Amino acid sequence: MSVDAMSDIFLEAMKQDETAHFSEGLYGNIIKGEVVAVNSGDVFLNLGGKSECIVPLSEFSQLPSIGDSIEVTIKEMREGVNIASKLEADKIKRSKEIRNAFNEELPISGKIEKVVYKESIPKGFMVNLGIDTMAFLPLSQIDVKKNEKLENLEGLTTDFLITEMKRNNITVSRKEFLKTATKKLYAEFFDKHKVDDVVNAKVERVEKDFAVLVSEGVRLFMHISDFSWKFLDDMQKVLKIGDEMTVKILKMEKSKNSIKVGKKQLTSDPWSSVDKKYNTGDVIKGKVISYKKDGVLIEVEDGVEAFLPVAEMSWTEKIREPKKFLKIGTIVEVKIKSIEVEKRRMGVSLRDIQENPWENAEQKYPYGRKVEGVITSILDFGLFVKFDDGIEGLMRREDVDWLDSSVDLKKKFHKGEKIQAIVLSVDKEREKIRLGYKQLSDNPYKTFSLNYPKGSVVSAIVKQILEDRAIVSLEGNLEGFIHISQISKDKVENIKDVLKIGEEVKAIVKYVDLNKNKIEISIRDYLMNEEKIEVAKYIASEKTVASTMKLGSLLKDKTVSLNSGE
Template sequence: MPEEGSMEELMDLYEESFKRFAEGEVVTGRIISVDKDYVIVDIGYKSEGQIRIHEFVDEHGEISAQTGDKVEVMVEWWDDENEVVVLSKEKAEKVKVWEEIKRAYEADEAIEGVIASRVKGGFSVDIGVNAFLPGSQADLRPVRNLDEMVGKTYHFKVLKFNRKRSNIVLSRRVILEAERESKRAATLASISEGKVVDGVVKNITEYGVFVDLGGVDGLLHITDISWGRVKHPSELFSVGDEITVKILNLDLDRERVSLGMKQLAPDPWTSAAERYPVGSKVTGRVVSLTDYGAFVELEEGIEGLIHVSEMSWTRKVRHPNKIVSVGEEVDAVVLDIKPDNRRISLGMKQAVPNPWDVISDKYPVGTTIEGKIKNITDFGLFIGIDEGIDGLVHISDLSWTKRIKHPSELYKKGDTVQAIVLEIDKDNERFSLGVKQLQADPWDTVAERYEVGKEIAGNVTNVTDFGVFVELEEGIEGLVHVSEISREKIKTPVGMFNVGDELRARVMNINSDERRIGLSIKRLEMESDQEYLSDYVSNMGPATSSFGELLRENLQEKLNED
């Protein structure tokens, strides 16, 4: 006979074998077999339960069920006819998920999920079941690129849920806000003015950078970023950059924090006078151009100005962009430095020799040079000599004899001409040249060609009230004064002669220094009359009466007077 205790146990087992699980109940069973359609599970009931095989197929198409494995299942319904219990592993998992959602909601705890996709108004999140994350609850600030969040795993708080409607609303923002508040309190308790801290660039504006110090935002103003020039903070920072800053000012009541980065290094101007003494040669990068000069960065925080007047020894610079460009490296000399005013005056031309210091040695007076005409003006020609140095041929030095109204009558820009160096004025930076000096001055020998008393022939070139100009040869003119035109008194020769008329005259005087030749028509005519009278008298026979003697004497007196 079995003992009383063992009989009770047998009765319990017997009753348990007939126990019927409620539909929808989740129980734990053991896999006893796997075929192509079903997985058979022993849940401690008189009949085995079965689960469709597809519930055990993983994402790679492999069947994950193994005989002997324990598995949680939900009783879906009882098939009394076939004496089979229909089970579901997937529904059991969902039941567990809903239980976890309820537990997390009631305990105000976070649950983990993966953002599956974007939907209208927010995201669909997989937390074992589909849940909805409103866009406003995705982050502390509006998300610019929503697609970046898809596929990422986050922690969420359950704002509300309804199992019957399968409706779950999540929030990530409340978790971030709590974290930020915790960090903010810790940060405010730990920071102080003058302290050096690390932060993350949160936002960038034209006037500065907002830095997250750990729940507390500080402003790094553009003027406190660098001792040097900063056009826009975005040139140096990107959102998300980790940077080190110094706390300049802290207002706990208003929770305002002013930050500085340049203050982490000494002000370079404090020792600038020692590094850049007057007269020293420096190299820098052009960072800005203005109408009056170029600003050159010698080092971070140290900029010097090259005034337009200090850019070239020889060129008149109207704008710095004719000489330099932004980003270009230039050599210069320190002309003046005022650290208190944070100013350095630089000179580019002083870094190279002044060409006017050596030009007179290279081209002494009397040297014949050859160059191209760079410019033509009313008063002469500018000829390129050396880099930046032009020589001037004044209009008066183009020809000894030609009357030139404008140099363009003889030359055009780009012509190559020869000239002689006449004078170099270094102080006034003037280089005088002459073209006519390449040949001898025809007036030097005019007295030899037109000696006084010589009869000449020429054409009238001009008629004025005071006389008539006559061309003796190209460029050489003589003047017949109104008083030397005729023995008769003439008020003006205008109307008596025309330009181009040919006439003859006698050379009366020559002044080579003043380039003047005096001519006379009257003297030539008087000499012709004397010759006529002289011939007439000499051809007369002996006097036959006292009247004849008287006539001869009168004619002789007349000849003597003339």
């Protein structure tokens, strides 16, 4: 017998059965029935006893099977047959679930369907809560994170909390649901776990200095320093989203929902055996792995780094930028200078395994020796000259030119130029050498003092007049001065009344200061000296006249005497 034939028989039996009806009070209520027959258009249910009903097959999303239990509501009786609806029953049930979810603050499932716009600006989404019951999801209530892309949300079925319900207007929040769910997960995690527990986790986010993992629905924070004992400068080089790992809980703060974890703590600390492997004075090899402001980090072994300060890199070079001296990845040999296991510190030196040229600097660069080097830098106060052994000496500006103490060093010299100099001093302890350029030639002031000792007469040309002195140019382009008190025998109030620029004068050397390269001359002394000379000449000439007159008188007397004798 076909399904349709059985359905017809069942339908006829329902019509003939006088008890196949319900009191009016049961209409609209949800009742449960068992599927007894299905045809091409209807589903027949046995409601218990002699009660039956028909439900349109179109109301089923899936074809029901004989014996299935279905909840329906009676809509009407037509020609003695109870007509029921599964959809109406579903709507009633869903409405009750929605109302209960709002009253009890329980989560309810829904599907995000489309974006709601106002004046072309997205304001939120329409959410289908089931049986065509729609709710509004504001953009601000989508997620606890603000970077969720709208296109990724359409079609998403998820849970919500109903935040507002007025008649047919329902507002939902996914954000509040996530916060509530997360709060519950954190509470469960803190109840279940303690510090030092080991948990499984999956990487959710990776940044350069940290990673965020998820375990049992809660987020765990892992700093780069807790990932491995081995030096690591970027977490993104070793982790990717989705990676799974076992980690150890290091710190828990329930008030902040903060959980800090580490991976390296699951293995032994390499520093625990450092003092057994290494000693101060040992020469070891390591790899340059990182730059610091005042040095570099050297990896001695996985998890053990040593610090090499710039001051310990070279005996002779003044290193300001470590990256210009050592490259990342370079293998270097160094000597251990200190080990502090408690502080996880190891200090090393590169220069200690090299010969220190300063040890023999006093013998190699004695005072007065002529040396040759290359100019490495030119500054306002002087220039630095490097020798073949790496030692650098300083040539100050005042030691460059005997006559020009303000010489422009950058015009006179060039970086990289070879230059000769005289060693003026060596300070082995402070690692300093002072050099002189002008000392390559004789001091013109010394030569002047030899040629014109104190009291010598010199010619000078007035080149500048100051309030209390006149600056003059002397032989050899040397500079001297005449104090206002030495310009004339008479008192001078204003030098310009007595001297003119460009005027040539004669004067006497008063003194030459070789330490300060100063020469003072005196017109007054010269004039007084000239006066003395004139007086001396006059006296000498008077004596000559007197002698001549006396001789003449004697001759005259002699002549008279002779004549008388005749």
